[in-house]
Amino acid sequence: MKDQNLYNYVLQHADSSLILGQRLAEWCGHGPILEQDIAMSNISLDLIGQCRMWYQYAAEIQDEGKSEDEIVAFRDAWDYRNVQLVEQPNGDFAQTIFRQFLFDTYSVHFYEMLINSKDERLAAIAGKSHKEALYHVKWSGDWVIRLGDGTEESHDRMKAAIDELWSYSGELTKPNETETKAFEEGYGVNLAALKEKRDAKIREILTEATLEVPESTYTHEGGKDGRHTEHLGYILSDLQFLQRAYPGQEW
Amino acid sequence: MKDQNLYNYVLQHADSSLILGQRLAEWCGHGPILEQDIAMSNISLDLIGQCRMWYQYAAEIQDEGKSEDEIVAFRDAWDYRNVQLVEQPNGDFAQTIFRQFLFDTYSVHFYEMLINSKDERLAAIAGKSHKEALYHVKWSGDWVIRLGDGTEESHDRMKAAIDELWSYSGELTKPNETETKAFEEGYGVNLAALKEKRDAKIREILTEATLEVPESTYTHEGGKDGRHTEHLGYILSDLQFLQRAYPGQEW
Amino acid sequence: MAKFHSLRVTEILRPTEESVEVTFDVPDDLREAFTFIQGQHLTLKKDINGEDIRRSYSICSCPIDEQLTVAIKKLDGGAFSTYANEELKVGDEVEVNPPHGHFYVPLDPENANSYVAFASGSGITPIISIIETTLRTEPESEFTLFYGNRRTSTIIFQERLEALKNRYMGRFSLYHVLSKERQESDLFNGRINEEKIQGYAGRFFDPESVDHYFTCGPEEMMLAVQSELKNLGVPEERIHLELFTSPVGKLGGRDKEITHEKAHAEITVVLDGNSMTFPYDSDKSILDVAFDNGADLPYACKGGVCSTCVCKLEEGEVEMDVNYALEPDELERGLVLSCQSYPKTDKVKLNFDV
Amino acid sequence: MAKFHSLRVTEILRPTEESVEVTFDVPDDLREAFTFIQGQHLTLKKDINGEDIRRSYSICSCPIDEQLTVAIKKLDGGAFSTYANEELKVGDEVEVNPPHGHFYVPLDPENANSYVAFASGSGITPIISIIETTLRTEPESEFTLFYGNRRTSTIIFQERLEALKNRYMGRFSLYHVLSKERQESDLFNGRINEEKIQGYAGRFFDPESVDHYFTCGPEEMMLAVQSELKNLGVPEERIHLELFTSPVGKLGGRDKEITHEKAHAEITVVLDGNSMTFPYDSDKSILDVAFDNGADLPYACKGGVCSTCVCKLEEGEVEMDVNYALEPDELERGLVLSCQSYPKTDKVKLNFDV
Amino acid sequence: MDIKSLEDRFNEKIDKDIRIEPKDWMPENYRKTLIRQISQHAHSEIVGMLPEANWITRAPSLRRKAAALAKVQDEAGHGLYLYSACETLGIERDQLLQDLHSGKAKYSSIFNYPTLTWADMGAIGWLVDGAAIMNQVPLCRASYGPYARAMVRVCKEESFHQRQGFEIMLTLCRGSEEQKKMAQDALNRWWWPSLMMFGPQDKDSTHTEQSMRWGIKRFTNDELRQKFVDVSKPQADLLGITIPDKDLKWNEERGHYDFGEINWEEFFNVIKGNGPCNKQRVDARRNAYDNGAWVREAAAAHAEKKAKKQQAA
Amino acid sequence: MDIKSLEDRFNEKIDKDIRIEPKDWMPENYRKTLIRQISQHAHSEIVGMLPEANWITRAPSLRRKAAALAKVQDEAGHGLYLYSACETLGIERDQLLQDLHSGKAKYSSIFNYPTLTWADMGAIGWLVDGAAIMNQVPLCRASYGPYARAMVRVCKEESFHQRQGFEIMLTLCRGSEEQKKMAQDALNRWWWPSLMMFGPQDKDSTHTEQSMRWGIKRFTNDELRQKFVDVSKPQADLLGITIPDKDLKWNEERGHYDFGEINWEEFFNVIKGNGPCNKQRVDARRNAYDNGAWVREAAAAHAEKKAKKQQAA
Numbered sequence A, B: 001m002k003d004q005n006l007y008n009y010v011l012q013h014a015d016s017s018l019i020l021g022q023r024l025a026e027w028c029g030h031g032p033i034l035e036q037d038i039a040m041s042n043i044s045l046d047l048i049g050q051c052r053m054w055y056q057y058a059a060e061i062q063d064e065g066k067s068e069d070e071i072v073a074f075r076d077a078w079d080y081r082n083v084q085l086v087e088q089p090n091g092d093f094a095q096t097i098f099r100q101f102l103f104d105t106y107s108v109h110f111y112e113m114l115i116n117s118k119d120e121r122l123a124a125i126a127g128k129s130h131k132e133a134l135y136h137v138k139w140s141g142d143w144v145i146r147l148g149d150g151t152e153e154s155h156d157r158m159k160a161a162i163d164e165l166w167s168y169s170g171e172l173t174k175p176n177e178t179e180t181k182a183f184e185e186g187y188g189v190n191l192a193a194l195k196e197k198r199d200a201k202i203r204e205i206l207t208e209a210t211l212e213v214p215e216s217t218y219t220h221e222g223g224k225d226g227r228h229t230e231h232l233g234y235i236l237s238d239l240q241f242l243q244r245a246y247p248g249q250e251w
Numbered sequence C, D: 001m002a003k004f005h006s007l008r009v010t011e012i013l014r015p016t017e018e019s020v021e022v023t024f025d026v027p028d029d030l031r032e033a034f035t036f037i038q039g040q041h042l043t044l045k046k047d048i049n050g051e052d053i054r055r056s057y058s059i060c061s062c063p064i065d066e067q068l069t070v071a072i073k074k075l076d077g078g079a080f081s082t083y084a085n086e087e088l089k090v091g092d093e094v095e096v097n098p099p100h101g102h103f104y105v106p107l108d109p110e111n112a113n114s115y116v117a118f119a120s121g122s123g124i125t126p127i128i129s130i131i132e133t134t135l136r137t138e139p140e141s142e143f144t145l146f147y148g149n150r151r152t153s154t155i156i157f158q159e160r161l162e163a164l165k166n167r168y169m170g171r172f173s174l175y176h177v178l179s180k181e182r183q184e185s186d187l188f189n190g191r192i193n194e195e196k197i198q199g200y201a202g203r204f205f206d207p208e209s210v211d212h213y214f215t216c217g218p219e220e221m222m223l224a225v226q227s228e229l230k231n232l233g234v235p236e237e238r239i240h241l242e243l244f245t246s247p248v249g250k251l252g253g254r255d256k257e258i259t260h261e262k263a264h265a266e267i268t269v270v271l272d273g274n275s276m277t278f279p280y281d282s283d284k285s286i287l288d289v290a291f292d293n294g295a296d297l298p299y300a301c302k303g304g305v306c307s308t309c310v311c312k313l314e315e316g317e318v319e320m321d322v323n324y325a326l327e328p329d330e331l332e333r334g335l336v337l338s339c340q341s342y343p344k345t346d347k348v349k350l351n352f353d354v
Numbered sequence E, F: 001m002d003i004k005s006l007e008d009r010f011n012e013k014i015d016k017d018i019r020i021e022p023k024d025w026m027p028e029n030y031r032k033t034l035i036r037q038i039s040q041h042a043h044s045e046i047v048g049m050l051p052e053a054n055w056i057t058r059a060p061s062l063r064r065k066a067a068a069l070a071k072v073q074d075e076a077g078h079g080l081y082l083y084s085a086c087e088t089l090g091i092e093r094d095q096l097l098q099d100l101h102s103g104k105a106k107y108s109s110i111f112n113y114p115t116l117t118w119a120d121m122g123a124i125g126w127l128v129d130g131a132a133i134m135n136q137v138p139l140c141r142a143s144y145g146p147y148a149r150a151m152v153r154v155c156k157e158e159s160f161h162q163r164q165g166f167e168i169m170l171t172l173c174r175g176s177e178e179q180k181k182m183a184q185d186a187l188n189r190w191w192w193p194s195l196m197m198f199g200p201q202d203k204d205s206t207h208t209e210q211s212m213r214w215g216i217k218r219f220t221n222d223e224l225r226q227k228f229v230d231v232s233k234p235q236a237d238l239l240g241i242t243i244p245d246k247d248l249k250w251n252e253e254r255g256h257y258d259f260g261e262i263n264w265e266e267f268f269n270v271i272k273g274n275g276p277c278n279k280q281r282v283d284a285r286r287n288a289y290d291n292g293a294w295v296r297e298a299a300a301a302h303a304e305k306k307a308k309k310q311q312a313a
Ligand SMILES: Cc1cc2nc3c(=O)[nH]c(=O)nc-3n(C[C@H](O)[C@H](O)[C@H](O)COP(=O)(O)OP(=O)(O)OC[C@H]3O[C@@H](n4cnc5c(N)ncnc54)[C@H](O)[C@@H]3O)c2cc1C
Pocket: C041, C053, C055, C056, C057, C058, C059, C070, C071, C072, C073, C074, C075, C076, C077, C078, C079, C080, C081, C082, C122, C125, C126, C242, C243, C244, C245, C246, C247, C248, C249, C250, C255, C256, C257, C258, C259
């Protein structure tokens, strides 16, 4: 392993993109509107594309000759480093939208700032992903507004979604050791600065959506260090099934 | 392998018991009434106990030194021989009840008749399981009546359950090659005779429940020969996860 | 992943009525895989009635002799041990997983160490390998063994231990502790427990100067050894434990109960001022036997948790299986749970009116 | 499960500008695992830019010689083949999976068989091994090969084939078919397709008396061989196919397009009665190039499915990549899809007014 | 103009291969037939998403996962194009969906079969999308303009799907014994249903003749089916797997493959609603729609609010 | 009798270790405290089913699956006994459940932690059921009869659970490196929450004194916690895994283990509702209850119909 901290940093983002992409893919064929079914597949596709870049870089750093798919298929939950937010169930459309919104407000600023990483590969990944994230946050933000400021039912559902997910929001911007070190060493992003921008964005959109920003600052955490909710295990048992059942094959 | 047909016959029943037991276990902690939560665990426990007897016998017939758990964990869906009925999702309580009722009306008569099998092991398994099946059919039958002849809502839900599951009923009593041969060779059960008894029982209970016996005789089939519905794959990816992820361990 | 190899049995000895010593042939290409350290164990695997049974057995032979032997004690109702004692024969092939385990300390001919071991029953197996290997490798070291058994006739390795004593006179001390056979000193009657160890310490070894302690046997004994040594100020890293509990044994599922040997005694119970006496000739608890004899004793859980069956032991000794209910001070006052009690002496008197 | 072994490269030859012949050293302990049959292939594995690339390559050497050699043709943009042609060097270790495949028939010295093979490009690799092994093993058998290439300079194994021809004169017949170089007989100009095979049958081999046919090369050629032989009444079990398609090649995902070589020609298109002529010096489709030259031709899918771009070929020849739209009778009438067409002759004239 | 001359002009256009466009006059029956045909096709795209979506979360590699997602997304797109084409005929998407959910409208029988292994993703791409192309490519020249144009886009993407499917099969066929078995098993299960996709035999097919005259069908069911068999057999050979039809053999005389009798009872059963997954599929679509009602309402309500605000401003 | 003498008689019984039975007079506060304590315990049993039920479908062998099912079923049974005991105090089960679902009633903080690996099934049995036994065995002698009797049954089964849990840990600790890592990881995650199960420190514990006087609590939180540590440390040693507390060491003088400071902030956070799974657990129970409403109504309706029929007959 060339650089353990860099590896962890990369894996963290790879895993978050993958798991969120996987969750969104569950909607495929079941969306509330055909156009939004397509939109969710699209974002899922982007996220899977992003995670492949991250995993390929992770494999290079790790330098054990593993492929991206081996990294994905042969780790158990405790080795996954995604934030807990992305493993939360889809719930109703409001919940999916709000989960996405919480993630997108993070990732759009994350990639925007990561473009200045002194690690060229990270900067390159960021450059490509930032464009996508801009589209994502536009989509999820618009829907937050539409649902928040739509009917009474949709407003209530959005409130319930916020209630459900708010406590998973903070992990994204609360640096763990890996992130602190990554920032110090100049290749990672300054999460404090990011948090400010993101909080402003969240406030702006929720306000337009006639929704309130919750006051609670309590946040679940640990996903980035391998401690997850009970959902992840089930996600992985599907995600990894074929590779586990027939190891070592080409597909 | 000593006797391929006997093996298939045994596996068929092992798999059906296991998968239904697994499905019922999903209710654990989520039942509509604490007492019924316990009842479902109980039946699930019985079914898992039964499938262990079947698998242990299967392992002996197969004679490759495999354990019951190896037989369970290292077969993909197409090698599973359970009827399609048992892999259907739990749905609401009415659906679970009706699935159980369709299975129990089969298995209570199946075991009753299998007691006379010329194969001593089968007869022994039947003897032990028949007592349990009597209790099961009593439970599910009572609930069919209670829900069918309960409130309007429960009646409608029962009707929906019948609508959902009726076409999975016939596979249980429609002999496949294995069963035909098993009957001819004197160790299997006469499904034609069983069907008569079962149909009568179903009619009796549904009538008491103020429900109609559907007229359609169309039945899904193939489960007993390894052709399943899309549900089984997901069941197995959970069921087998640990053994697949950490093969060859003691637990 | 556990990889099993088929090894052929070359010799079977029967050191006691209830145990066998099984030696395996290790073919040349597996020699490396089967190299072991004193104190390690093997996992044997066998399909018994369709169930894949795997059990661990400590190696009792010495690595120096390049021989691979285990001793298997028969447990009533025990799946593998019964098979090994009753069916296994020379020439059979057994599936064996290479040696593993960490129950040892590295040896060095330069060492001049002092070692103490507490073993009971089949717990002797890893210990005897450790003792012999140590004495042969470290000419300056000495070893003391306390070895618990029911009676002389059930002592596995009796002869081998005697031989070691003769060969390494002055360096190896051996003390037998017997629970069902009386010896002169009370110090050696009964089971190895906290009290006994207190008695040995200072007398037979100096707790401070012993370099390493080894203990292997039933859970209770090991917990007793551990806690008492700690009381004596021994640092934890000098205490080495090897636990034999079987996957479905005492700590196992609800369907398996602890089995007891049949015993004989005369029991007296006092309830509501009345006393009754009856003979005990059974393997059931005193409470159950009293019941069979018409005594209407109080009980509720029969599981050692509720203390409904509590009574005072006024004469003799009993052995208690499980005790979740009584506090140390209550035990000290002589209270016992009758649902968990089995006679250890010929006469036992229990008073329920306290 | 695929088990890869590291093999060392002992020799690299460069038979043409666009291919390498790579020979591996097989250590003694792998000799058994790497025993092969003529016609089988190896899978090579390499991590290229973080992607785990695995590609199959047929063994071109003879099993009799106990040598393990593959020939790898470079494809523009091809991941593994480019690496093999540009970076691989003697002494490197490559991950290799033991030989597998079923592209062969068992040989027997008693046989007096007649074999025919159709190969093109790198499809020769398994065929040459089959031919040489057959001729060496079955002294009574004879072999005929039709071998398609673009031009003489790209023929892999040119010398080895000539040598075989000399050694087995009378038993081995070789016909080169070239698509970008003119030969005397039109029978040997262009690609191996249905029409050509019809021309060969009866003339160079008797379809009825041939015992086995082998074919290896691009999908179109193989489908042509298969369908035409069937037309000629050859039973299916005598036709042996080996397909080279790469996992991301022609049949691959949407992000990979088929690549073409640059070519030169003069193109004339007729639309709405107007005709215009422009030079083609590109690797794009005629439609695209016409567009670049200002011709406003009709199109919609550019994928060969909609036939919006259909036109009549009035002069010269073109090569079509994909055709989902035109029926056989339309093709026969000379219709082509301009979005899928590439010039094969120096002059091409397309009429869109039909 | 009177009906007669309108009809003449319509027929003339048809004869001259001039496209009929939405604003043009057309016979009511032509319109109705088109609505039936296009909506049936649209429904097939949408329902067809389900069997394949079933393996996206379990795809064996990230590359395959992305490809599968993109494919299913394409199908949704096809649904969109086709619903739009249908709307030009004066019927609302919502009405069409309700007909699907009520069971009134049909969709391709093939999507009532389950996807049981990963190889089904290959088999569907290769055979089902392959059959679709065979059916649809001629429709790129259909007489109704919006339909023909939609078909162009659809067919282009279907050709990708088919290659992708074939490539999945190829990879499996070159893989381990188990993978090859998986591929063969998938072929066994999908082969006959694929042949059924072309619809009943010509002798039982009611609308064919009229539709061909109108230029909204260009080949008969049996012709297309034969073409499909002829193309698929050599492909199966290339893959090295066997089509599960012992009667399949080359007929020298006809210049085509002969093939076995289709189990028409199964076909009509599936059409009637008794396929392995009919209920599951329609339920899934209906649930998606019903559970999405509040979302559509919210979107509409918000749009209205916004419009009002803009007006006010 | 006047209140005073009723109270005297009650106190006398308490002093004499005579059980208070439902029909006996008791001080209102005693009743309320008991309801709170017993219902909290009942809720813990029911909520406690969830983390373990989470691994039943994924248990690694049939034997383990059956054992896990049986265990979770036992917990449901415990819930039943305890709700019944509570009902003897004049409160309905339904009321108790509503308090649980509304968040008014509490349950043991431990069940707000997730079960993340199979080893958690071992750790919970060993530590959590172990701590429960430590808490509950003394309650078999509680002053309120129905409670004490319920505890007897509960404790007996808990002792099975504990052994089973220890045995799962033992098997893992003797298994592969990964299994041992799994066991250690589970211990790391469950150790501190288990210590928290005994409740706040004595100095912060409000009800302890009164409860002890009433004989419905027999040891203080800190006493029980110390006992638990003293018992668990040697067991961890037997397993060969390390308790995640660097301050844990034998104190010769006290004759007990010293141990590190508990993170009380975490404890109070979890109690407040901010545990990793609080919302998930209560939601699951509430959903089960709400989704089951129609079933309970149907059962009641049917019973009524039946009763009427029988009357009529
Ligand atoms: C590291 C290690 C080393 C070991 N070394 C040795 C050694 O050197 N020598 C040795 O003899 N053992 C050793 N053991 C113990 C050994 O592995 C087995 O646990 C022991 O032999 C019992 O296995 P079994 O299959 O015979 O009994 P099991 O079938 O596992 O039964 C275990 C116990 O349960 C009781 N029981 C079984 N069924 C029932 C029933 N239905 N009702 C009531 N009670 C029942 C039996 O009486 C027995 O006491 C070692 C264990 C370990 C972990």
